[in-house]
Amino acid sequence: MNRYNILIIEDDLIIGDLLQKILLREQYNVCWKNEGKDILDIIDKIDLVIMDVMLPGEDGFQISKKIKNLGLNIPIIFLSARNDIDSKLQGLKIGEDYMIKPFDPRELLLRIQKKLDHQYGHFMQIKHLYIDAEYTKVFNHNLQNEVVFTAIERKIFFYLYKNRDRILNKEQFFDYLWQLEDRNPNILNVHIKKIRTKINDKQGEIIQNIYGEGYRLNTYLKK
Structure with missing residues:
Protein backbone atom coordinates (compact mmCIF):
# COMPACT_ATOMS: atom_id res chain seq x y z
CA MET A 1 0.00 0.00 0.00
CA GLY A 121 12.94 2.55 -1.68
CA HIS A 122 15.34 0.64 0.56
CA PHE A 123 13.31 1.49 3.65
CA MET A 124 10.57 -0.62 5.15
CA GLN A 125 7.59 1.35 6.39
CA ILE A 126 5.66 0.25 9.48
CA LYS A 127 2.92 2.75 10.26
CA HIS A 128 4.76 6.07 10.70
CA LEU A 129 8.22 4.48 10.91
CA TYR A 130 10.80 4.16 8.15
CA ILE A 131 13.32 1.42 8.93
CA ASP A 132 16.73 1.15 7.30
CA ALA A 133 17.96 -2.33 8.22
CA GLU A 134 21.22 -1.95 6.29
CA TYR A 135 22.38 0.98 8.42
CA THR A 136 20.25 0.09 11.49
CA LYS A 137 18.44 3.41 11.52
CA VAL A 138 14.81 4.21 12.33
CA PHE A 139 12.95 7.39 11.41
CA ASN A 140 9.68 8.82 12.72
CA HIS A 141 7.37 10.07 9.91
CA ASN A 142 10.17 10.93 7.44
CA LEU A 143 13.91 10.85 6.89
CA GLN A 144 14.51 14.13 8.72
CA ASN A 145 13.48 12.72 12.10
CA GLU A 146 15.84 9.92 13.08
CA VAL A 147 15.12 8.06 16.31
CA VAL A 148 18.06 8.38 18.71
CA PHE A 149 18.58 4.97 20.31
CA THR A 150 21.14 3.90 22.87
CA ALA A 151 23.31 0.99 21.76
CA ILE A 152 21.24 -1.56 23.68
CA GLU A 153 17.92 -0.07 22.45
CA ARG A 154 19.12 -0.29 18.85
CA LYS A 155 20.18 -3.89 19.37
CA ILE A 156 16.79 -4.80 20.87
CA PHE A 157 14.80 -3.04 18.15
CA PHE A 158 16.69 -4.68 15.29
CA TYR A 159 16.58 -8.07 16.98
CA LEU A 160 12.80 -7.68 16.95
CA TYR A 161 12.93 -6.39 13.38
CA LYS A 162 15.04 -9.34 12.19
CA ASN A 163 12.39 -11.64 13.70
CA ARG A 164 9.44 -9.44 12.80
CA ASP A 165 5.93 -10.89 13.13
CA ARG A 166 7.32 -13.65 15.37
CA ILE A 167 6.99 -13.81 19.16
CA LEU A 168 10.30 -13.65 21.01
CA ASN A 169 10.32 -14.71 24.65
CA LYS A 170 12.51 -13.20 27.34
CA GLU A 171 14.93 -16.11 27.31
CA GLN A 172 15.63 -15.47 23.63
CA PHE A 173 16.35 -11.81 24.36
CA PHE A 174 18.61 -12.70 27.28
CA ASP A 175 20.52 -15.26 25.21
CA TYR A 176 21.05 -12.66 22.49
CA LEU A 177 21.73 -9.59 24.63
CA TRP A 178 23.04 -10.36 28.08
CA GLN A 179 25.30 -12.70 29.99
CA LEU A 180 23.76 -15.02 32.57
CA GLU A 181 24.77 -12.80 35.50
CA ASP A 182 22.96 -9.82 33.97
CA ARG A 183 19.54 -11.43 33.59
CA ASN A 184 17.42 -8.99 35.55
CA PRO A 185 13.79 -9.99 34.82
CA ASN A 186 12.69 -6.35 34.59
CA ILE A 187 15.51 -4.95 32.48
CA LEU A 188 13.98 -5.93 29.12
CA ASN A 189 10.62 -4.36 30.04
CA VAL A 190 12.35 -1.08 30.88
CA HIS A 191 14.20 -0.97 27.57
CA ILE A 192 11.08 -1.87 25.56
CA LYS A 193 9.16 0.93 27.29
CA LYS A 194 11.86 3.45 26.37
CA ILE A 195 11.93 2.24 22.76
CA ARG A 196 8.15 2.54 22.46
CA THR A 197 8.31 6.12 23.72
CA LYS A 198 10.98 7.03 21.17
CA ILE A 199 9.08 5.51 18.24
CA ASN A 200 5.69 6.92 19.32
CA ASP A 201 4.27 3.48 20.08
CA LYS A 202 3.01 4.01 23.61
CA GLN A 203 -0.04 1.81 22.94
CA GLY A 204 2.19 -1.12 21.99
CA GLU A 205 0.82 -1.67 18.49
CA ILE A 206 4.18 -1.91 16.74
CA ILE A 207 6.04 -3.67 19.55
CA GLN A 208 3.30 -5.77 21.07
CA ASN A 209 3.43 -7.49 24.44
CA ILE A 210 1.99 -10.99 23.98
CA TYR A 211 0.86 -11.81 27.51
CA GLY A 212 2.71 -14.76 29.00
CA GLU A 213 4.82 -15.28 25.88
CA GLY A 214 7.00 -12.29 25.00
CA TYR A 215 7.21 -9.46 22.46
CA ARG A 216 6.50 -9.23 18.74
CA LEU A 217 7.23 -6.48 16.21
CA ASN A 218 4.18 -6.25 13.97
CA THR A 219 4.44 -5.26 10.30
CA TYR A 220 0.83 -5.96 9.27
CA LEU A 221 -0.47 -2.62 10.48
CA LYS A 222 -2.44 0.07 8.68
CA LYS A 223 -0.08 2.91 7.85
Whole structure:
Protein backbone atom coordinates (compact mmCIF):
# COMPACT_ATOMS: atom_id res chain seq x y z
CA MET A 1 0.00 0.00 0.00
CA ASN A 2 1.32 3.48 -0.93
CA ARG A 3 0.86 5.17 2.43
CA TYR A 4 3.25 8.01 1.75
CA ASN A 5 2.20 11.54 2.71
CA ILE A 6 1.90 13.77 -0.35
CA LEU A 7 1.31 17.52 -0.16
CA ILE A 8 -0.45 19.24 -3.10
CA ILE A 9 -0.03 23.02 -3.38
CA GLU A 10 -2.41 24.07 -6.17
CA ASP A 11 -4.81 27.04 -6.33
CA ASP A 12 -6.80 25.77 -9.31
CA LEU A 13 -9.77 24.00 -7.73
CA ILE A 14 -10.40 21.68 -10.67
CA ILE A 15 -6.77 20.55 -10.95
CA GLY A 16 -6.37 20.31 -7.18
CA ASP A 17 -9.48 18.18 -6.85
CA LEU A 18 -8.35 15.95 -9.73
CA LEU A 19 -4.90 15.46 -8.18
CA GLN A 20 -6.40 14.64 -4.82
CA LYS A 21 -8.76 12.04 -6.28
CA ILE A 22 -5.99 10.41 -8.34
CA LEU A 23 -3.64 10.12 -5.37
CA LEU A 24 -6.30 8.91 -2.96
CA ARG A 25 -7.29 6.24 -5.46
CA GLU A 26 -3.66 5.09 -5.42
CA GLN A 27 -3.88 4.93 -1.59
CA TYR A 28 -1.54 7.81 -0.83
CA ASN A 29 -2.24 10.07 2.13
CA VAL A 30 -3.04 13.49 0.66
CA CYS A 31 -3.00 17.04 2.01
CA TRP A 32 -4.16 19.80 -0.38
CA LYS A 33 -3.37 23.49 0.11
CA ASN A 34 -4.24 26.27 -2.31
CA GLU A 35 -1.26 28.42 -1.27
CA GLY A 36 2.05 28.07 0.50
CA LYS A 37 1.03 29.89 3.67
CA ASP A 38 1.64 27.85 6.83
CA ILE A 39 2.88 24.76 4.98
CA LEU A 40 6.17 24.90 6.88
CA ASP A 41 4.18 23.92 9.98
CA ILE A 42 3.36 20.53 8.44
CA ILE A 43 6.23 19.94 6.03
CA ASP A 44 8.14 17.66 8.41
CA LYS A 45 5.32 15.11 8.05
CA ILE A 46 5.42 15.17 4.23
CA ASP A 47 7.23 12.67 1.96
CA LEU A 48 6.71 14.39 -1.41
CA VAL A 49 5.35 17.73 -2.68
CA ILE A 50 3.45 18.41 -5.90
CA MET A 51 3.43 22.17 -6.42
CA ASP A 52 2.20 24.72 -8.92
CA VAL A 53 4.56 27.58 -9.73
CA MET A 54 2.04 30.41 -10.08
CA LEU A 55 0.37 30.68 -6.68
CA PRO A 56 -1.23 33.49 -4.67
CA GLY A 57 1.35 35.13 -2.44
CA GLU A 58 4.73 33.41 -2.71
CA ASP A 59 5.26 31.41 -5.89
CA GLY A 60 6.27 27.77 -5.98
CA PHE A 61 9.95 28.52 -6.44
CA GLN A 62 10.05 30.71 -3.32
CA ILE A 63 8.20 28.10 -1.26
CA SER A 64 10.52 25.37 -2.49
CA LYS A 65 13.59 27.38 -1.45
CA LYS A 66 12.14 27.77 2.05
CA ILE A 67 11.65 24.01 2.30
CA LYS A 68 15.22 23.36 1.15
CA ASN A 69 16.58 26.02 3.55
CA LEU A 70 15.16 23.98 6.42
CA GLY A 71 17.51 21.20 5.38
CA LEU A 72 14.62 18.93 4.37
CA ASN A 73 15.45 16.59 1.51
CA ILE A 74 11.84 16.18 0.34
CA PRO A 75 11.21 15.46 -3.37
CA ILE A 76 9.35 18.30 -5.09
CA ILE A 77 7.55 17.93 -8.43
CA PHE A 78 6.53 21.20 -10.05
CA LEU A 79 3.30 21.01 -12.06
CA SER A 80 2.91 24.20 -14.04
CA ALA A 81 1.42 25.78 -17.16
CA ARG A 82 4.68 27.69 -17.61
CA ASN A 83 6.48 25.84 -20.38
CA ASP A 84 9.32 28.27 -21.14
CA ILE A 85 12.82 26.84 -20.81
CA ASP A 86 13.88 29.29 -18.09
CA SER A 87 11.02 28.15 -15.82
CA LYS A 88 11.80 24.50 -16.51
CA LEU A 89 15.48 24.94 -15.72
CA GLN A 90 14.74 26.89 -12.55
CA GLY A 91 12.24 24.26 -11.43
CA LEU A 92 14.65 21.40 -12.08
CA LYS A 93 17.40 23.23 -10.24
CA ILE A 94 15.28 23.85 -7.13
CA GLY A 95 13.11 20.73 -7.18
CA GLU A 96 13.50 17.23 -8.56
CA ASP A 97 11.07 17.27 -11.48
CA TYR A 98 9.00 19.63 -13.64
CA MET A 99 5.84 18.71 -15.56
CA ILE A 100 3.77 20.84 -17.90
CA LYS A 101 -0.02 21.25 -17.66
CA PRO A 102 -2.11 19.72 -19.07
CA PHE A 103 -0.65 16.41 -17.90
CA ASP A 104 -1.40 12.72 -18.21
CA PRO A 105 -2.19 11.28 -14.74
CA ARG A 106 -0.40 8.04 -15.65
CA GLU A 107 2.83 9.91 -16.32
CA LEU A 108 2.52 11.88 -13.08
CA LEU A 109 1.91 8.73 -11.03
CA LEU A 110 4.94 7.05 -12.59
CA ARG A 111 7.12 10.05 -11.82
CA ILE A 112 5.83 10.15 -8.23
CA GLN A 113 6.56 6.47 -7.71
CA LYS A 114 10.05 6.79 -9.15
CA LYS A 115 10.84 9.72 -6.86
CA LEU A 116 9.53 7.86 -3.81
CA ASP A 117 11.36 4.67 -4.75
CA HIS A 118 14.58 6.60 -5.19
CA GLN A 119 14.19 8.47 -1.90
CA TYR A 120 12.72 5.77 0.32
CA GLY A 121 12.94 2.55 -1.68
CA HIS A 122 15.34 0.64 0.56
CA PHE A 123 13.31 1.49 3.65
CA MET A 124 10.57 -0.62 5.15
CA GLN A 125 7.59 1.35 6.39
CA ILE A 126 5.66 0.25 9.48
CA LYS A 127 2.92 2.75 10.26
CA HIS A 128 4.76 6.07 10.70
CA LEU A 129 8.22 4.48 10.91
CA TYR A 130 10.80 4.16 8.15
CA ILE A 131 13.32 1.42 8.93
CA ASP A 132 16.73 1.15 7.30
CA ALA A 133 17.96 -2.33 8.22
CA GLU A 134 21.22 -1.95 6.29
CA TYR A 135 22.38 0.98 8.42
CA THR A 136 20.25 0.09 11.49
CA LYS A 137 18.44 3.41 11.52
CA VAL A 138 14.81 4.21 12.33
CA PHE A 139 12.95 7.39 11.41
CA ASN A 140 9.68 8.82 12.72
CA HIS A 141 7.37 10.07 9.91
CA ASN A 142 10.17 10.93 7.44
CA LEU A 143 13.91 10.85 6.89
CA GLN A 144 14.51 14.13 8.72
CA ASN A 145 13.48 12.72 12.10
CA GLU A 146 15.84 9.92 13.08
CA VAL A 147 15.12 8.06 16.31
CA VAL A 148 18.06 8.38 18.71
CA PHE A 149 18.58 4.97 20.31
CA THR A 150 21.14 3.90 22.87
CA ALA A 151 23.31 0.99 21.76
CA ILE A 152 21.24 -1.56 23.68
CA GLU A 153 17.92 -0.07 22.45
CA ARG A 154 19.12 -0.29 18.85
CA LYS A 155 20.18 -3.89 19.37
CA ILE A 156 16.79 -4.80 20.87
CA PHE A 157 14.80 -3.04 18.15
CA PHE A 158 16.69 -4.68 15.29
CA TYR A 159 16.58 -8.07 16.98
CA LEU A 160 12.80 -7.68 16.95
CA TYR A 161 12.93 -6.39 13.38
CA LYS A 162 15.04 -9.34 12.19
CA ASN A 163 12.39 -11.64 13.70
CA ARG A 164 9.44 -9.44 12.80
CA ASP A 165 5.93 -10.89 13.13
CA ARG A 166 7.32 -13.65 15.37
CA ILE A 167 6.99 -13.81 19.16
CA LEU A 168 10.30 -13.65 21.01
CA ASN A 169 10.32 -14.71 24.65
CA LYS A 170 12.51 -13.20 27.34
CA GLU A 171 14.93 -16.11 27.31
CA GLN A 172 15.63 -15.47 23.63
CA PHE A 173 16.35 -11.81 24.36
CA PHE A 174 18.61 -12.70 27.28
CA ASP A 175 20.52 -15.26 25.21
CA TYR A 176 21.05 -12.66 22.49
CA LEU A 177 21.73 -9.59 24.63
CA TRP A 178 23.04 -10.36 28.08
CA GLN A 179 25.30 -12.70 29.99
CA LEU A 180 23.76 -15.02 32.57
CA GLU A 181 24.77 -12.80 35.50
CA ASP A 182 22.96 -9.82 33.97
CA ARG A 183 19.54 -11.43 33.59
CA ASN A 184 17.42 -8.99 35.55
CA PRO A 185 13.79 -9.99 34.82
CA ASN A 186 12.69 -6.35 34.59
CA ILE A 187 15.51 -4.95 32.48
CA LEU A 188 13.98 -5.93 29.12
CA ASN A 189 10.62 -4.36 30.04
CA VAL A 190 12.35 -1.08 30.88
CA HIS A 191 14.20 -0.97 27.57
CA ILE A 192 11.08 -1.87 25.56
CA LYS A 193 9.16 0.93 27.29
CA LYS A 194 11.86 3.45 26.37
CA ILE A 195 11.93 2.24 22.76
CA ARG A 196 8.15 2.54 22.46
CA THR A 197 8.31 6.12 23.72
CA LYS A 198 10.98 7.03 21.17
CA ILE A 199 9.08 5.51 18.24
CA ASN A 200 5.69 6.92 19.32
CA ASP A 201 4.27 3.48 20.08
CA LYS A 202 3.01 4.01 23.61
CA GLN A 203 -0.04 1.81 22.94
CA GLY A 204 2.19 -1.12 21.99
CA GLU A 205 0.82 -1.67 18.49
CA ILE A 206 4.18 -1.91 16.74
CA ILE A 207 6.04 -3.67 19.55
CA GLN A 208 3.30 -5.77 21.07
CA ASN A 209 3.43 -7.49 24.44
CA ILE A 210 1.99 -10.99 23.98
CA TYR A 211 0.86 -11.81 27.51
CA GLY A 212 2.71 -14.76 29.00
CA GLU A 213 4.82 -15.28 25.88
CA GLY A 214 7.00 -12.29 25.00
CA TYR A 215 7.21 -9.46 22.46
CA ARG A 216 6.50 -9.23 18.74
CA LEU A 217 7.23 -6.48 16.21
CA ASN A 218 4.18 -6.25 13.97
CA THR A 219 4.44 -5.26 10.30
CA TYR A 220 0.83 -5.96 9.27
CA LEU A 221 -0.47 -2.62 10.48
CA LYS A 222 -2.44 0.07 8.68
CA LYS A 223 -0.08 2.91 7.85
